[in-house]
Amino acid sequence: MAVAASxxxxxxxxxxxxxxxxxxxxxxxxxxxxxxxxxKTTRYEAFDRPLFEAKVKDLCDxxxxxxxxxxxxxxxxxxxAQSALTDGASVLVVGAVDGKAAxxxxxxxxxxxxxxxxxxxxxxxxxxxxxFNNERVGQLQGEALVKATGxxxxxxxxxxxxxxxxxxxxxxxxxxxxxASGLNVVAEFDNPDWSxxxxxxxxxxxxxxxxxxxxxxxxxxxxxxxxxxxxxxxxNGVTKMPPIVGQDAELAAIQxxxxxxxxxxxxxxxxxxxxxxxxxxxxxxxxxxxxDTTDFRGVPSYILDPIAVTVDNIKDTVVADEFYSTxxxxxxxxxxxxxxxxLS
Numbered sequence: 196m197a198v199a200a201s202x203x204x205x206x207x208x209x210x211x212x213x214x215x216x217x218x219x220x221x222x223x224x225x226x227x228x229x230x231x232x233x234x235k236t237t238r239y240e241a242f243d244r245p246l247f248e249a250k251v252k253d254l255c256d257x258x259x260x261x262x263x264x265x266x267x268x269x270x271x272x273x274x275x276a277q278s279a280l281t282d283g284a285s286v287l288v289v290g291a292v293d294g295k296a297a298x299x300x301x302x303x304x305x306x307x308x309x310x311x312x313x314x315x316x317x318x319x320x321x322x323x324x325x326x327f328n329n330e331r332v333g334q335l336q337g338e339a340l341v342k343a344t345g346x347x348x349x350x351x352x353x354x355x356x357x358x359x360x361x362x363x364x365x366x367x368x369x370x371x372x373x374x375a376s377g378l379n380v381v382a383e384f385d386n387p388d389w390s391x392x393x394x395x396x397x398x399x400x401x402x403x404x405x406x407x408x409x410x411x412x413x414x415x416x417x418x419x420x421x422x423x424x425x426x427x428x429x430x431n432g433v434t435k436m437p438p439i440v441g442q443d444a445e446l447a448a449i450q451x452x453x454x455x456x457x458x459x460x461x462x463x464x465x466x467x468x469x470x471x472x473x474x475x476x477x478x479x480x481x482x483x484x485x486x487d488t489t490d491f492r493g494v495p496s497y498i499l500d501p502i503a504v505t506v507d508n509i510k511d512t513v514v515a516d517e518f519y520s521t522x523x524x525x526x527x528x529x530x531x532x533x534x535x536x537x538l539s
Contacts, residue, residue: 333368348411394423
């Protein structure tokens, strides 16, 4: 997807003092620390990390990526960032567990003249931000749910972690559409760690209060939670699923969509995001300024476009982009549904 264009904004000065092997003769290494927030969302380990590392390797033979995952623990992420700085990292690329807490990481990095790239999740005092239009993500989800339900009936809403700055944007975007429709939110949950298990527990609890047959649809902020919702509904004897919307285009979600068990997901081309962040990080390591950013809430940014995916455009999106192959999707129990969907 194309990156939003804008006028150039001021960027950080070169960090030559922190560049190992730089032309200035400094004997420190060119280390880029990649700090990702958690592992319960499959994208980070399956896509973001390997794509980022591969792009850095392609662009910079003498750059080293130090990878750290905080397992949804903001304090652990603070410690990891400090360790990376102590070990001589030249750039930090941070997918924040807690956007507010991560401001402390930026302050620590500033004291060492190390730039911070906020990755996927905004950190308001970061030097750069690479992400998607996250409010639009929520709007796409809300629009799909309104379309699938006819804009009326009772729904559940399962939002992301309150500490995740993106979650608020997803929620805001979704509500902007849902609240203007005839849909009625009978219960809403801010999942503290995005976990499918908590999504399943919440949904099961609600199904003890309401008749599943009366449920018009479910908004799940990501596909992990959508999977938890599906498990809860199936566990309560539901065979014909109400429309469920998610995000991240996880393989299991794409398979559920093919099988009619989930209505839609939002595909965010992670390759474009990870490679843009890697390109930016390598440029910063080498003392090059970014000159083609757009302003997002005061931070020089690269903002990419998300895409709504239903059974009708799987082939034109995740398959066309080689995010998944039809062989990945159309395994065993999904083979017949794939044939019906024109995927095999």
